[in-house]
Amino acid sequence: MRAVLADLSVPRYLLSAVPATRRLGGMLSLRDDLAVPELPDAPGWMLLRPELAGICGSDVAVARAKSSTVLSAFYSARRQILGHEIVVVDDHGGDRFALDPVLSCVHRGFEPCRSCREGHPYVCERFDQPGVTGCRSPTQGFDAALGGGWGEFVVAHRSQLHPVGSTPSRRAVLAEPASIALHAALRWRRTGDRAVVIGPGTIGLLTVAALRRLHPDLDITVVGPGALRGSTGADRALDSGPHVVQALAEVHGGRVVRPRLTRTPILERGVDLVVDCVGRPGTIDLGLHLLRPNGMLVLVGGAGRQKVDWSLVWNRQLTVQGTVNSGPEPALGGRTTMAEAVQWLADPAYPVDGLVTHTFVLPEWREALDTAAAGPRAGAVKVTLRPNADLPLVAGFTAGGGRAGLA
Ligand SMILES: [Zn+2]
Structure with a gap:
């Protein structure tokens, strides 16, 4: 073959x-x-x-x-x-x-x-x-x-x-990346109303879609480059960098606290959940600075050696949760994330x-x-x-149903 x-x-x-x-x-x-x-x-x-x-x-x-x-x-x-x-x-x-x-x-x-x-x-x-x-x-x-x-x-x-x-x-x-994203989204037991997803690639955009489906009223910010970044249900999209702290302080009424010797400010009254779908030092660092005390950083997909200042994990009692693959979920009554994702994918409203x-x-x-x-x-x-060019692809459903075009 x-x-x-x-x-x-x-x-x-x-x-x-x-x-x-x-x-x-x-x-x-x-x-x-x-x-x-x-x-x-x-x-x-x-x-x-x-x-x-x-x-x-x-x-x-x-x-x-x-x-x-x-x-x-x-x-x-x-x-x-x-x-x-x-x-x-x-x-x-x-x-x-x-x-x-x-x-x-x-x-x-x-x-x-x-x-x-x-x-x-x-x-x-x-x-x-x-x-x-x-x-x-x-x-x-x-x-x-x-x-x-x-x-x-x-x-x-x-x-x-x-x-x-x-x-x-x-x-x-x-179906597979959507179930990875759903598995990641389910690692968070909702503790508040604001989430940030870093990295608008496939997993990031599907994580936004999963969070939106699980929590219709959650405020979701997606951070990073890409033309589609606002398309799967985020409330707003921001370019990556330390300015995200100031931008979210203005949106949510938080307070910016500046360390003496480092570049990224800390967001006081920050967000409840950060899902990092990139896994590089800069994105992990940004995520730690955006979280409120007792918040959760979920790391999806990436792996490897990272040079990161983790001091906010101790200081603000953060939870860092890694995720991999997907499978049965108590939150879905024991059904697998993939069974759920396949059902969502059959629904034209899943954007x-x-x-x-x-x-x-x-x-x-x-x-x-x-x-x-x-x-x-x-x-x-x-x-x-x-892989098999003789197998026809199945077409159907039109684009849309999301919040395409949001800032
Ligand atoms: Zn086993």
Whole structure:
């Protein structure tokens, strides 16, 4: 079969000698000679064909050899077919599904570990152990054993599949990032009326949409660049930087307190929740300065070494909460975030039609990766690939329903 294969057998220290601009896609290649993935020797597994697959920031990080070295403990596969944001088609029945890429004990054929028993399969304690799947990673798309979204075939367990009916492809492909965003939004138990989401990429915009859906009256500010930043339900959009503190003080009637030696002021009477979807020192720093005492900083998606002054965490008794993947949620009566997200995506009033900005066929994967890596500079939010060009995309729903055009 044909797929984009990432070969991680090249030692990292050799890659780091190559300039970053030439590294993008350096280990990746389009191959026509790969074996169709085999079904694991256990009930419930199916061979499926990806209709549309998203490019995630984590895929770009793999292509750039910029993944966390600590997390290599959980992503030990040498050969990867990337792509874990996937709409798939059952080749026999023609049914369409969104695929939940998390592979926990139940899929690997193990007795449930403590995380799985307690309802948190997204932090399963056996992510590095392949079991019957042969997969050496927490999810589909980081190990070639089960195929991945950027290939003609992928293998998945029935329990991973959420029917999407005739939901348009450009919406259904958002099921995985939308469930990540919902999982992040649900980490906050509402304590107040004001939230800030930093980073208007796919996850950030979907986090705004999730917070808006969960809390219709919440005041939401989105911070960062991008033409679509006001489109998924934020009350206002601001460029990133220390001036955000002053701007929010004026909007909400807060007070600006200036440290003697550092540049970013502290917002007194600040916001209740900051969701950081970027994970860089500057955004984490801004988030800490915007939170009121006892507020919560939720970190979504990013990982790696950060140089940040964390003193406000102690001084203002902040909670810092990391999140990863998605799964069953007590707040949803035990349903999974993906089941909920798939339902939202089928509702034209859930304002995410504009998020898929680019679609490429598989042979154009290099251009697709470059576009995804360029982000707002290329007018890109979610860039997608069509691994099977003969599978028609499902159109429908019109853009709108959000608050596009807000400042
Ligand atoms: Zn487990």
